[in-house]
Amino acid sequence: MSGRVLVVDDEVEMQRALRTGLSYYDFDVRAVGSGEEAVREAAAWRPDVILLDLGLPGMDGLATLKALRPAERAAVIVVSVMPDEKDKVRALDAGADDYLVKPFGTEELVARIRAVLRRQADVTAGEPVIRAGDLEIDIGRRTVTVGGRVVRLTPTEYELLRYLALHAGKPVTHTTLLRQVWGDYAIGDKYNTRYVVAQIRKKLGDDPANPRYIVNEPGVGYRLEG
Amino acid sequence: MPAPREILAGRLKLQSRLAPYGLAIGGAIAVTAAIELITSLASVQGLSAIYLLLVLWLGARWGRGPAVAGSIASFLLYDYFFVPPVGTFTVSGTAQLVELVVLLAVALVTSQLAASLRRARASAEALARDSRALYELATAALRTPDVTVALAMLSRRANELPSVSRFALVAVDSGLPTLLAGDELSAGELKQAAWSHENGRPIGIAIRDGAVVLVHTHPADSAPAYLPLASGVAVIGIDGEQADPDELRMLAALIGLADLLFDRRRAAFESERAHGLESSDRLKTAILSSLSHELKSPIASLRTGLTALAAPRAGLQPEQRELLVDLDRQATRLDRMVGDLLALSRLEAGLQLEREAHSFADIVGNATRQLRVELASNRLEVELPDDLPPVDVDEVQAGRLLANLLENAHEWAPPGGVIEVGAAQRSGMLEAWIENEGPPIATADLDRVFDTLWTRRARGSGLGLAICKRVVEAHGGTIRAENRRRGPRFTFTLPLAAVPAPRSAAT
Numbered sequence A: 001m002s003g004r005v006l007v008v009d010d011e012v013e014m015q016r017a018l019r020t021g022l023s024y025y026d027f028d029v030r031a032v033g034s035g036e037e038a039v040r041e042a043a044a045w046r047p048d049v050i051l052l053d054l055g056l057p058g059m060d061g062l063a064t065l066k067a068l069r070p071a072e073r074a075a076v077i078v079v080s081v082m083p084d085e086k087d088k089v090r091a092l093d094a095g096a097d098d099y100l101v102k103p104f105g106t107e108e109l110v111a112r113i114r115a116v117l118r119r120q121a122d123v124t125a126g127e128p129v130i131r132a133g134d135l136e137i138d139i140g141r142r143t144v145t146v147g148g149r150v151v152r153l154t155p156t157e158y159e160l161l162r163y164l165a166l167h168a169g170k171p172v173t174h175t176t177l178l179r180q181v182w183g184d185y186a187i188g189d190k191y192n193t194r195y196v197v198a199q200i201r202k203k204l205g206d207d208p209a210n211p212r213y214i215v216n217e218p219g220v221g222y223r224l225e226g
Numbered sequence B: 001m002p003a004p005r006e007i008l009a010g011r012l013k014l015q016s017r018l019a020p021y022g023l024a025i026g027g028a029i030a031v032t033a034a035i036e037l038i039t040s041l042a043s044v045q046g047l048s049a050i051y052l053l054l055v056l057w058l059g060a061r062w063g064r065g066p067a068v069a070g071s072i073a074s075f076l077l078y079d080y081f082f083v084p085p086v087g088t089f090t091v092s093g094t095a096q097l098v099e100l101v102v103l104l105a106v107a108l109v110t111s112q113l114a115a116s117l118r119r120a121r122a123s124a125e126a127l128a129r130d131s132r133a134l135y136e137l138a139t140a141a142l143r144t145p146d147v148t149v150a151l152a153m154l155s156r157r158a159n160e161l162p163s164v165s166r167f168a169l170v171a172v173d174s175g176l177p178t179l180l181a182g183d184e185l186s187a188g189e190l191k192q193a194a195w196s197h198e199n200g201r202p203i204g205i206a207i208r209d210g211a212v213v214l215v216h217t218h219p220a221d222s223a224p225a226y227l228p229l230a231s232g233v234a235v236i237g238i239d240g241e242q243a244d245p246d247e248l249r250m251l252a253a254l255i256g257l258a259d260l261l262f263d264r265r266r267a268a269f270e271s272e273r274a275h276g277l278e279s280s281d282r283l284k285t286a287i288l289s290s291l292s293h294e295l296k297s298p299i300a301s302l303r304t305g306l307t308a309l310a311a312p313r314a315g316l317q318p319e320q321r322e323l324l325v326d327l328d329r330q331a332t333r334l335d336r337m338v339g340d341l342l343a344l345s346r347l348e349a350g351l352q353l354e355r356e357a358h359s360f361a362d363i364v365g366n367a368t369r370q371l372r373v374e375l376a377s378n379r380l381e382v383e384l385p386d387d388l389p390p391v392d393v394d395e396v397q398a399g400r401l402l403a404n405l406l407e408n409a410h411e412w413a414p415p416g417g418v419i420e421v422g423a424a425q426r427s428g429m430l431e432a433w434i435e436n437e438g439p440p441i442a443t444a445d446l447d448r449v450f451d452t453l454w455t456r457r458a459r460g461s462g463l464g465l466a467i468c469k470r471v472v473e474a475h476g477g478t479i480r481a482e483n484r485r486r487g488p489r490f491t492f493t494l495p496l497a498a499v500p501a502p503r504s505a506a507t
Helices: A012-023 A035-045 A061-068 A085-093 A106-125 A155-166 A174-181 A190-204 B004-041 B049-062 B064-081 B094-143 B147-160 B187-199 B245-309 B318-348 B360-370 B395-412 B464-474
Strands: A003-008 A027-032 A049-053 A075-081 A098-102 A129-132 A135-138 A143-146 A214-217 A221-224 B164-173 B176-182 B205-208 B211-214 B225-228 B232-238 B355-358 B379-383 B391-394 B418-426 B429-436 B479-483 B488-495
Touching: A003 A012, A003 A035, A003 A106, A012 A027, A012 A106, A012 B245, A027 A035, A035 A049, A035 A061, A049 A061, A049 A106, A061 A075, A061 A085, A075 A085, A075 A106, A075 B245, A085 A098, A085 A174, A098 A106, A098 B245, A106 B245, A129 A155, A135 A155, A155 A174, A155 A190, A155 A221, A174 A190, A174 A221, A190 A214, A190 A221, A190 B355, A214 B360, B004 B049, B004 B064, B049 B064, B049 B094, B064 B094, B094 B147, B094 B245, B147 B164, B147 B176, B147 B245, B164 B187, B164 B245, B176 B187, B176 B232, B187 B225, B187 B232, B205 B225, B211 B232, B211 B245, B232 B245, B245 B318, B318 B464, B355 B360, B355 B395, B360 B379, B360 B391, B360 B395, B391 B395, B391 B488, B395 B418, B395 B429, B395 B464, B395 B488, B464 B479, B464 B488
Parallel strands: A003 A027, A003 A049, A049 A075, A075 A098, B379 B418
Antiparallel strands: A129 A135, A135 A143, A214 A221, B164 B176, B164 B232, B205 B211, B225 B232, B355 B391, B418 B429, B429 B488, B479 B488
16 A cells, blocks of 8 residues: 655654655655645645644644645644643544654554555445454444454444444544534543443453453543554 | 030929929919908908819829929918918917818829829820830831831831840841841851740840840840840840830830741741742753653654664665664663653652543553553463442553553563553552562662662663652552562552443433
């Protein structure tokens, strides 16, 4: 799998390292040093993935993300040195597809890029069955099976799992889950998501101390392993 | 030779003291003339009572001396002019004698009454004057933002008292005396003041019943007296053995006010110090935060570059690639240390915890996932009871605690060795432990393993376990290390959460 990756980072050394590293994995890479250039380049070049550093001079990362989002169909992976959990939540709620904490190795980055590209392809194909290991969620028939065994979920549990499955591999914030599953009135009541996730794990036979399907994103939310 | 002005002043003083007597004699003559005039016009009896009026007035207005003089003068004149035989001082009958005695008695009694009234009024006035002066001084002193200025005002007022020859206020801060206000003191006197403060013992003075009392150890001694206060000493020199009691009361009141001001000074001092400490903590964290950022950016470029070159497509020889992987591991270590340093400084500066109810299993899961590469070489055994109540913790910090302890266990456990994670509810807290099969910790070191920068290994940063201790203590828990039969065990406690009933799910 290859694709176009736009790197937005103000450090020239980082740009060069990423250009070299990603080119070894067959990605087509362009790099810019500011949010303004990123918005221009995204519109002109139509990248598949944008690697956006949050700590940009001038127009900052979050503002750039918001400027990019309405126009672009590119997946955005937010990158940052020492992000606060709140920064991650803000970036995800503003439409980022994933985040990565600097410093990171090239292989880890490539795995993340491939994951978001795969998700994009799934969404485009309208894949009705989502798989995570031996977990299968059939969106069309509203059924969930683990290793062929049918799992009975309450409507709330199914809604939560379905939303995570539709965004498999992507961290979903508590706020987003609460809004999607319960509605706007429930926002802020994180205990609800924790309780329901615990119930789903129990039914899936997932060990919270060593989860295979639903993974915690500390301070952020949950992610279904893609 | 005295100056002419002083002689004049002395003469005026004497004259003013004799004037009432003149007034008494003149008054008696005037009354005699008036009686003479009235009797010449009409025959009226008992006019001698007019003398009584005079004596009453003299006693009330001028005191005993002039009243007695007035009564004697009145008697003599009355006797001479009106008592038969007129024109002589002879007292012929007992009636006249009685009249004289009555006049004298009235003079004495009224003057006595008037004098005590006058004294009471004078002392009431003095008290009112003193309290007004004190009130004004106290208001001004307490309004002044600078305590030293207020203390100087107070010293000036004390020095204005006639019986006070010297007055000084000395602050004693951590044993060192500093003259804050008032008269200069010698080095010896400052030392004496410090001694008095340190031992809480006054020298040559006491305050009793709201007045200063001098306690003379050496009557001839002209050395000042020392009175210890809240955080300082009042140094006082008093003239004469017979100082005015009003002044001694005033002095005691001034010293009381000085005590209050000293207290205020100390409070200001302490709040300033606390503020300084707090802002220096904030500054330290801000510097470390920006420094960490500056350090991490180049490490990020290093790691991305090193791992890029280690990619198979980069076409390097296996030994070259190995070197790059080693270098990347070093860069990762450096990154971890910078992160630990920042985490520790934030915890020390009093990090705001975002506490919520969390399942302990989730927190263990977060940490084991984060370390899944490292822990792959160990046998991880997690045994958590199903009915473990949730803990009230900051998810990120608790995750850091678990990750650090697991990493520590991984480093000490032999390859393939077991790392055991367990937890139980115990006396209202969650008690959890992480045990590995590594070598025991020397008994003497069991407490020291949590000290900052203390490490058993040459390559350890000495920060990991120090962070654990800070995180646990920030949550109100405890952490300890012990050697079990199998190997070292780290046990910590975390608070349990009060769990709300889950909201019934709407779909």
